[in-house]
Amino acid sequence: MADAVEQAARSVVTVRAARPVSGTVVGDGLVLTPAHLLHAEEVPVVTPDGRTLTGLVVGRDPGSDLALLRVDGLTVPALTAGEAGRAGELLLAVGRPPGGVQASLGLNPGRARDGWLHTGAQPFPGVSGGALVNAQGELVGVLNAGVRRGQLLAVPAARAAQVADLLSREGRVPRGYLGLATQPVHFPAAATPDEVDEDAFSGGPFARGPFGDGRFGPGRPRGEGGPWGGRRGPGRGPDHGGHGRPRGPWAREGRPERGGQDRGGMDEARLEKLRRFRERFAGGRVGLTVVQVEAGSPGQAAGFRVGDVLLALDGEGFTHPAELLSRVRSRAGETMTLRVLRGGEEQDVSVTVGER
CATH class of the missing domain: 2.40.10.120 (Thrombin, subunit H)
Known part of the structure; x- marks a missing residue:
């Protein structure tokens, strides 16, 4: 040494x-x-x-x-x-x-x-x-x-x-960029159908990106209060009031017990999709949910949408949003491939990294 x-x-x-x-x-x-x-x-x-x-x-x-x-x-x-x-x-x-x-x-x-x-x-x-x-x-x-x-x-x-x-x-x-604002979503371990109810499914972290039902994260539908899904902007979750008390589908107070309500539309096909999705991403895999697409950006030109879940860049997964930034930062002008989960299906999307 x-x-x-x-x-x-x-x-x-x-x-x-x-x-x-x-x-x-x-x-x-x-x-x-x-x-x-x-x-x-x-x-x-x-x-x-x-x-x-x-x-x-x-x-x-x-x-x-x-x-x-x-x-x-x-x-x-x-x-x-x-x-x-x-x-x-x-x-x-x-x-x-x-x-x-x-x-x-x-x-x-x-x-x-x-x-x-x-x-x-x-x-x-x-x-x-x-x-x-x-x-x-x-x-x-x-x-x-x-x-x-x-x-x-x-x-x-x-x-x-x-x-x-x-x-x-x-x-x-030159700094490469895509024009995508993202937040991490941590995929939990596989769950049994009995542990999933309609409230949790429609308002849970899988709702917007994996299944395309119009919500991002727990709580309010997307579009009510900007890209973070709540009326209060970043730093406050959409399901929390000013004093940190939860409300919405994840609130403890007033929530029906599991099995105490009809799952209303939670058919076997959707349950099976949820099971496969959770099984695949068990073990700590992280996706990046797109919460905003900058107008006129390379991301918009490539067709990315709010609610897409980015799974990998050129075959390598993510652990934090900063990884996406660091990987594209020095690759202005290059074409890269992002693996995207959209509407419950995975697909590859090519995007040319912009410069600014």
């Missing part, structure tokens, strides 16, 4: 920004460092051999919080990009604060979440902008301790290289 730290440290510099941080050399005279700490267009850069050079800001990317510096006279070699390896393998966070090289031990999370590698390494002052490396000293990501308090995250090396390339050529990173 000491050899890996020593190898990585040759390509990590100190950047004297608003507060001292690190920078990772990714090309000939090119350094990536956190964007949010650069308040000027020129910044001192201290090399591993102690020289102080001037770094010029080529561009900033707010999405990844990376900025690219061009440093004339910098002879420090760039780190070789490598693979993170298997989940659970050791990784090293290497930074160069003013006091010298420091390192922290982390674990490979297996895959990026929300566009970030969650390293599990202990952050230390000045680590942001440093290198996340594997046991061979190869670059796995560029570190950032300012995204989430107390956590040391990293922009994956492939994405960092893409950001550096775009900033060096264009000075900016």
Whole structure:
């Protein structure tokens, strides 16, 4: 591990920004460092051999919080990009604060979440902008301790290289978008028919997207109060009053006991569809329910509707709405395929990612 730290440290510099941080050399005279700490267009850069050079800001990317510096006279070699390896393998966070090289031990999370590698390494002052490396000293990501308090995250090396390339050529990173506002829906474990009544079915989380009966989430039909399905807008569920007391089909008070009412129209075909749907998504799978489609957006052009449930993008499922944003952010102009649940049936919808 000491050899890996020593190898990585040759390509990590100190950047004297608003507060001292690190920078990772990714090309000939090119350094990536956190964007949010650069308040000027020129910044001192201290090399591993102690020289102080001037770094010029080529561009900033707010999405990844990376900025690219061009440093004339910098002879420090760039780190070789490598693979993170298997989940659970050791990784090293290497930074160069003013006091010298420091390192922290982390674990490979297996895959990026929300566009970030969650390293599990202990952050230390000045680590942001440093290198996340594997046991061979190869670059796995560029570190950032300012995204989430107390956590040391990293922009994956492939994405960092893409950001550096775009900033060096264009000075900016085009942001891809679809124009879809979404909310997560967590599919519960399989339920028996006796555990489902008409109220729960027509007002439950499966109502709008999977079965197309005109409601989104528990409570009021869609269209009564904006894209969140309630009159009070985001932050208050459609079934709760101002003091958090539930009402509607999920309210405890006044709700009939199970089996105490006619299910009225809850025929066997719909029950079977519900059973298949719940069985398929048991085990924590998450879908993204479309709650708003921006006018004139790529999503509207592709035919997405409020109530569609997005299941996967290019074959990979979701765990959080931020994953959709992070996956399309760097793919402006590309055509992607979304797996959609609409009216109880799954289908693939192609959409070309827009730019803004």
